Amino acid sequence: MRWILQYIKGTIDVGLVFEKDVRGEQECTGYVDSYYVGILTNVSQTIGYIFILSQAPVSWHCTL
Numbered sequence: 001m002r003w004i005l006q007y008i009k010g011t012i013d014v015g016l017v018f019e020k021d022v023r024g025e026q027e028c029t030g031y032v033d034s035y036y037v038g039i040l041t042n043v044s045q046t047i048g049y050i051f052i053l054s055q056a057p058v059s060w061h062c063t064l
Contacts, residue, residue, distance in 0.1 A: 026054045 046051045048062035 028053045 026035065030049065030051045032047075034045065034047045046062070046064050048060070050060040051058055
């Protein structure tokens, strides 16, 4: 609980800002990236994605 409260205190001014673009539209964009390396018995992979709505990230994930 202590760590969570310290995190919230340190990120109190962090947030998402949603704005319409100059055309007055809200646009959703998604990016995906993956990297596979290794041989068939020992495969290592990194996969990540991010979705951006109105120039603000709304969903992201990265895994190894």
